[in-house]
Amino acid sequence: MTDIHSLRDDFPILDKSLNGQPLCYLDSAATAQKPNKVIDVIKTFYQAENSNVHRGLHTLSKNATNRYEAARETIAKFLNVSAKEIVWTSGATESLNFLAHGLSQALNENSKIAISPFEHHANIVPWQEACKRTGAQLLVLPMLENGVLDEAGAISLLQTHKPDILSIGHVSNALGNIHPIESLIKACKTLGTKTVIDGAQSFMHLRPDLVALDCDFYVFSAHKALGPTGVGGLYGRYNLLNTLPVYKTGGEMIQEVTFAHSTYRDAPGKFEPGTPNISGVIGLAAAVDYLNNISPSALQRYERALYQSLLQQLNQIKGVTVYGDTQNNVGIVSFNYKNEHHYDLATLLNTYGVAVRSGHHCAQPLMNMLNVNGTVRASLAFYNNEADVEHFINALKATIELLD
Numbered sequence: 215m216t217d218i219h220s221l222r223d224d225f226p227i228l229d230k231s232l233n234g235q236p237l238c239y240l241d242s243a244a245t246a247q248k249p250n251k252v253i254d255v256i257k258t259f260y261q262a263e264n265s266n267v268h269r270g271l272h273t274l275s276k277n278a279t280n281r282y283e284a285a286r287e288t289i290a291k292f293l294n295v296s297a298k299e300i301v302w303t304s305g306a307t308e309s310l311n312f313l314a315h316g317l318s319q320a321l322n323e324n325s326k327i328a329i330s331p332f333e334h335h336a337n338i339v340p341w342q343e344a345c346k347r348t349g350a351q352l353l354v355l356p357m358l359e360n361g362v363l364d365e366a367g368a369i370s371l372l373q374t375h376k377p378d379i380l381s382i383g384h385v386s387n388a389l390g391n392i393h394p395i396e397s398l399i400k401a402c403k404t405l406g407t408k409t410v411i412d413g414a415q416s417f418m419h420l421r422p423d424l425v426a427l428d429c430d431f432y433v434f435s436a437h438k439a440l441g442p443t444g445v446g447g448l449y450g451r452y453n454l455l456n457t458l459p460v461y462k463t464g465g466e467m468i469q470e471v472t473f474a475h476s477t478y479r480d481a482p483g484k485f486e487p488g489t490p491n492i493s494g495v496i497g498l499a500a501a502v503d504y505l506n507n508i509s510p511s512a513l514q515r516y517e518r519a520l521y522q523s524l525l526q527q528l529n530q531i532k533g534v535t536v537y538g539d540t541q542n543n544v545g546i547v548s549f550n551y552k553n554e555h556h557y558d559l560a561t562l563l564n565t566y567g568v569a570v571r572s573g574h575h576c577a578q579p580l581m582n583m584l585n586v587n588g589t590v591r592a593s594l595a596f597y598n599n600e601a602d603v604e605h606f607i608n609a610l611k612a613t614i615e616l617l618d
């Protein structure tokens with residue numbers, strides 16, 4: 215297994231500068247950087263291998279089809295599920311829309327859908343629309359005052375209301391909290407509640423074993439896990455997945471088409487009409503191959519140590535408020551400084567070469583519950599190091615001096 219410290223060299227962008235300063239990239243929760251291996255695989259595909267899949271009899275097409283389906287096996291193995299349970303989509307957002315559309319077919323005005331207060335808008339709005347269509351009620355699990363999910367309260371709410379669906383993020387993109395989804399899924403099992411896990415922020419950091427988790431659905435985006443943008447997918451327990459109605463229709467997802475009616479393939483084929491994002495899928499497989507060379511426990515230890523170092527130095531700056539669960543966290547610090555606007559902080563940090571995100575992080579309801587209109591978010595990955603932490607802290611101190 216690879217030494218984590220040496221991996222940074224695989225990411226060419228990390229050598230670049232930003233506004234005349236060395237780049238300090240602390241925005242991996244928005245999108246992760248890409249290693250050479252992923253960049254090269256995509257470039258080679260277009261230079262030497264480009265062809266459509268599932269269509270041609272010629273060698274290029276057969277090879278592309280084999281690579282495309284092998285990628286499904288790679289991702290399935292990574293998540294410890296079967297390849298026929300993986301559907302390609304354009305990312306977590308499309309996966310959640312697909313599930314909200316499909317699962318809501320069985321709902322009515324007596325139905326309930328539960329989400330958590332920490333959800334990304336992509337895991338709120340599709341369910342709100344499902345509620346509008348069906349008359350179902352949207353429930354929100356409780357939060358403790360310190361920006362942590364109230365686990366006991368959440369289980370009690372689930373037991374009282376017995377929702378049809380629980381859709382919850384494994385990790386909060388706004389705060390980095392790792393949610394106790396194991397206990398929630400277990401509770402849902404006894405209640406007959408279907409479980410949808412938004413894995414956009416956990417796929418790379420936590421590498422969940424979906425058989426052990428025992429969830430019904432899990433969604434992900436390639437770009438949050440070293441892969442390209444515009445591609446991702448979902449896992450669905452096969453007997454549930456295959457009964458979902460088709461979402462988009464067109465070529466390749468059919469068995470037979472007449473002017474009178476059409477019949478569809480089994481999952482996953484029936485959910486993948488049209489020409490897919492072939493290079494994206496192959497790029498994601500390359501990203502997962504890359505992650506497979508890193509020990510998951512070593513990666514998590516490394517990221518945790520870096521997070522603790524960042525948190526400790528940040529907490530020493532008077533006037534800084536950090537939000538969320540700092541015990542169970544993938545390496546995201548979400549903070550404000552006194553009453554300064556998060557936008558001003560991020561703008562000034564940018565002049566020091568520091569790339570962080572500021573704003574509501576597509577989690578406006580959570581920001582309202584925390585009584586803020588936004589935060590500055592610094593998010594780490596295994597390719598960051600202590601020098602990045604030092605760079606960030608020095609830049610923040612200089613920023614604060616300018617503002618105070």
Ligand SMILES: Cc1ncc(COP(=O)(O)O)c(C=O)c1O
Nearest residue numbers: 305306307334336383387414435
């Ligand atoms: C937790 C979470 N869910 C869903 C999404 C949506 O992902 P995408 O924009 O790749 O579809 C994101 C992206 O930030 C996210 O962090």
